Amino acid sequence: SYVLTQPPSVSVAPGETARIACGGDNIESKSVHWYQQKSGQAPVLVIFYDSDRPSGSPERFSGSNSGNTATLTISRVEAGDEADYYCQVWDTSSDLIFGGGTKLTVL
Amino acid sequence: DVQLVESGGGLVQPGGSQRLSCEVSRFTFSNYWMHWVRQAPGKGPVWVARINHDGSSTNYADSVRGRFIISRDNAKNTLYLQMSSLRVEDTAVYSCARAGLRHDSPAYYLDSWGQGALVTVSS
DSSP states (O other), X not given: OOOOBOOSEEEEOTTSOEEEEEEXXXXXXXXXXXXXXXXXXXXXEEEBTTTBOOTTSOTTEEEEEETTEEXXXXXXXXXXXXXXXXXXXXXXXXXXXXXXXXXXXXX | OOEEEEEOOEEEOTTOOEEEEEEEESSOGXXXXXXXXXXXXXXXXXXXXXXXXXXSOEEEOTTTTTTEEEEEEXXXXXXXXXXXXXXXXXXXXXXXXXXXXXXXXXXXXXXXXXXXXXXXXXX
16 A cells, blocks of 8 residues: 655754655655644644645645655744644545654744 | 534443544535544544545445444434444544545545544453
């Protein structure tokens, strides 16, 4: 089955740019979606179809997908961005597949 | 805002059964595919099951196929997950989630999630 690999943690100072990777075999052939989950809360969609932002998702959030890596980029990071981030794709054999998640720490 | 509220969680013994409900509001339920997703304590989301808009098509993760049944009652705006032969490893927060749309067709991402219901399988 298809596997998505994320780094367990990423740390960034306020105002800097955070980049969270999501690796998968030829992931560029799939559509990648990203969720933010703050402590004790339900996940929230922040990017869909690689780079589209749903209404309510800040412009600071952007996405890209190329080769074997998709990337969620958060510009001008704020303390409120501290959360777990999950990438997700659809696979014919397993329906929805999620990455293991990346904990973003704002220093 | 879209609302999804799960209920029916609790403590159940291994081998037991439990039914979860997800009552939705503020959107036309019958237009959307729906999913159940679970998160074990401290872990990431894992997809469990999916149902199409009228209940005629379902799909399940291998880990629950044959033990769980997803269903819906569009007249009651409610999604269900009937769980049987429960195992310790089924312990998790179970969340219902709405599938997004793309060009008015069901898409394979989740645009709204409920807060979840905790199911604990333990003797």
